[in-house]
Amino acid sequence: MTRLAGWGRFPRLDVRHLAPPDRAAALAAVVTEPELIARGNGRAYGDAALNPRATLSMLGLRGVLAFDPDAGRVVVEAGLLLGDLIAEILPHGWFLPVTPGTKFVSVGGAVAADVHGKNHHGAGGFSAHVAGIELALADGRIVACVPGEALFAATCGGMGLTGVILAVTLRLKRVETAMIRQETRRCANLAEAMAAFEATRGWTYSVAWIDCLARGAALGRCILLLGEHARRDEVAAGQGGLAPVRRRGLRVPVEFPSWALNRWSVAAFNEIYWRRARPGSTLVDHDTYFYPLDAVLEWNRIYGRAGFLQYQCVLPKAASAAGLAAILTRIARAGAGSFLSVLKLLGAPAGPMAFAMEGFTLALDFPATPGNFALCDELDAIVADHGGRLYLAKDARMGGDFFRRSYPRLAEFQALRAGLDPGGTFWSAQSRRLGI
C-alpha cells in the first residue's frame, strides 16, 4: 500500500497504487481490477483521485500521438502534462485554448474536471475545445466519444467516474508570440471588482487576486489582472519568439510549522501585495501570467503536516454580490483567509456534472484545522442559500446533502453510469463520500 493524497495533502489514504508504464498495461488494469479510479498528476486538492482498492496512475501514458501544426489539432495520451504539451505546440504558434492555474495537470485530469481558466467567460471550459475522447469502459470496451454524445458530456467534468480516459483530441488556439500583454487594475471593493469584470468581458483573460481579510468599505478589494496574447508587433525584437518559457521553480525546503500561517502573516502579505501592484500595462511571458504559483514547487508544504483545504465556490450572477459579501465578511471575521484568494467570472455550464455557471467563483485556502472545517460548513450554508455550489476538483470535505442539492443534473449522470458500469467499477473516496 502507498500513502497518497491530493494537492491539499488532506485526506491521506493508503491505496494500492498501480503505475502502468504504457497503454496496454493500463488497459489490462481496467479489465482485471474490479474497482478503481484513474489518477493524473494529483493536482486535485482532495480525494477525487484516490481509491484504496486501486488508484491507477496514468502518468505512464504521455505520448503525443498526432499533431497537425497547420490545423492546430493534437491527439495526446491522457497522462501528458499541460506544460509538456505547451512545449510541443508553442514553437508552431499554438497554445492551449484553456488552461488552469498550474501547468502540472494532465490532459486526462483537465478533461475529467473540465477545468476552467481565466477565459471561461468567453471560451468555456477545457472540454469545449475537445474534439474527441478515447475512453476505456468498465467492461473493457474502448469507445471514441465526441461532442454531442451523452457519454462525452458526462465524461467532461465526470471526475473519472465514467471510465479511464486514454487519449484526447484537442483543438488549439493560434498565438503570434509566447508573451501576454497584462493590464493591472486596482478595485477598491467588491462592487467595483464585479463591475470591472463585466466592463472587461472583451478581454480574453481576467482574474482578480482578492484580499480576503479586508473589511468594511474595503471588503473585496482586489487586483484585477487582464491579459491578451501579445501580437508580434507589440513585442520588442528578441521578445517576439515562440519559445516556451520554463522557469526553474524554487522548492519549499521544509514543511512549515502550523503557526507560520496566521491572520497577521496573511494580513501583512496581503497589504504588501496590494501596495506593490502597479496599475498599468506590461508584457509578461506566458508562464508568469498563467502559472505564478508553479514558480514555487511543493508550495503546498507551507500549510504544514495537517495539509489544507481549498474552498472554491461559484454563485449565480444575480446572487453573487450578496453571497460574496456574506462569505468574505465571515472569512474576514474569522481572520482565516489565505495569501492568494482568487475571483473569476465564469460562463455557462457544460455537462451534467458541470461546476461552472454564469456567475462569480471565489477560491481560497485554509489550513486543515478543526476550526476551519467548521468555518467551511458555515460557508457551505451561505453558498447553498445563494444557489451556488463547490468545485469537485478542490473539494475534500463537503457533505453529500449539500452536494446533491447543488448539482441539479446528478440523477442524469447517475443513470448514465448505472447503465455503463452496473458493477460500480469506477469510484473514488470523494464519490463515495458524496454518494455520487
Ligand SMILES: Cc1cc2nc3c(=O)[nH]c(=O)nc-3n(C[C@H](O)[C@H](O)[C@H](O)COP(=O)(O)OP(=O)(O)OC[C@H]3O[C@@H](n4cnc5c(N)ncnc54)[C@H](O)[C@@H]3O)c2cc1C
Ligand atoms: C496550483 C493549482 C492551481 C489550479 N488552478 C485551477 C484552475 O485555475 N482551474 C481549474 O479548473 N482547476 C484548477 N486546479 C485544479 C486542477 O486543474 C484539477 O484538479 C485537475 O483535474 C488536476 O489534474 P490532474 O492531472 O492532477 O488529475 P488528478 O488530480 O490526479 O485527478 C483529478 C480527477 O481527474 C480524474 N482523472 C485524472 N486522469 C484521468 C484519466 N486519464 N481518466 C479518467 N479520469 C481521470 C481523477 O479520477 C480525478 O477525479 C488547480 C490546481 C492546483 C494545484
